[in-house]
Amino acid sequence: MIEYKPRIAVYPGTFDPVTMGHQDIIQRAARQFDLLIVAVLNNISKNPLFSLEERMELLRTVTRDIPNVEVDSFRDLTANYVRQKGAQVIVRGIRSVTDFEYELQLASTNHKLNPDAETIFMMTNPAYSYLSSSMVKEIAHFDGKVVDLVAPEVEDALRAKVNANRGGSTMKS
Numbered sequence: 001m002i003e004y005k006p007r008i009a010v011y012p013g014t015f016d017p018v019t020m021g022h023q024d025i026i027q028r029a030a031r032q033f034d035l036l037i038v039a040v041l042n043n044i045s046k047n048p049l050f051s052l053e054e055r056m057e058l059l060r061t062v063t064r065d066i067p068n069v070e071v072d073s074f075r076d077l078t079a080n081y082v083r084q085k086g087a088q089v090i091v092r093g094i095r096s097v098t099d100f101e102y103e104l105q106l107a108s109t110n111h112k113l114n115p116d117a118e119t120i121f122m123m124t125n126p127a128y129s130y131l132s133s134s135m136v137k138e139i140a141h142f143d144g145k146v147v148d149l150v151a152p153e154v155e156d157a158l159r160a161k162v163n164a165n166r167g168g169s170t171m172k173s
Contacts, residue, residue, distance in 0.1 A: 006034040009089035009120075010082050012074070014041050015055050016048040017154050019136055021128035023062055025093040028122060030066050037085055038063065042075040049137055049161055062151045078106075079113035090119040095129045 011029055015022060015038070030036045038059050042052050050058070056071050063069040074081040082090055090110055092103050100121070107119035124131075136149050140162050146155055 007032075007089070008035045008037065008085060008087040009033040009091050010037045010039050010078070010085060010087045011091040012039045012041055012078050012081070014043060014046060014048060014133065015059055016046075016050055016133050017055065017136060017150060017158055018059050018062055019128070019131050019133055019150055019154075020148070021093065021095070021124050021131040022133075023151065024125045024128055025091065025122050026063060026069060027066065029091045030069050033068070033089065035068050035070060036066075036091070037070050037072055037087065039078075039081060040071070040073040041078075042073055044075070049165075050157070054157065058154050058157055061153045077113060079110045079117065082110075082117045083114050088117060090117055092119055092121050093124050094121045095124045095131075 009029060009032070011026060013022065026036065026038060040052060040055050040059065048055065052073055056073055059071045063071065072085075076084075078090060090107070092107070094100050094103060103119075103121060107121075110117060110119060131149060136146055136158070139149070140146050140158050146158060150158065
């Protein structure tokens with residue numbers, strides 16, 4: 001008898017903050033796997049706006065209606081984390097040819113470090129092909145509208161964070 005092994009995928013990223021583009025990839029990837037682990041990278045070389053805990057909580061909030069999504073964090077090589085979780089797949093979103101070149105390099109490195117894990121690339125919905133967390137933070141910093149770029153809960157958290165960092169002035173929605 002063949003033993004069923006759950007299909008587990010890891011979607012790693014910084015998610016600072018989680019955008020509608022990230023959410024699109026999460027929703028689509030969750031339909032393909034028994035378990036999708038959205039793994040927040042605790043990257044020591046980046047200076048995120050949101051703390052690790054805040055990013056995880058925002059992800060839990062926006063994925064609360066997707067039963068097979070788990071939010072976790074890691075501070076290791078992605079290949080090692082995937083092995084530790086017993087996952088077979090690494091999910092990566094692609095917005096452009098520029099992304100593909102970088103992502104191909106990452107996928108090749110991850111395959112070298114963990115040949116048991118495959119990387120799959122999911123093309124971003126064209127509606128979000130221009131969107132990045134860095135762009136969202138910059139728009140928010142200059143009081144631009146982020147209402148169509150992030151979930152309402154993320155917009156509220158972003159507004160509060162930006163206002164706190166600048167001493168309480170208001171940000172438009």
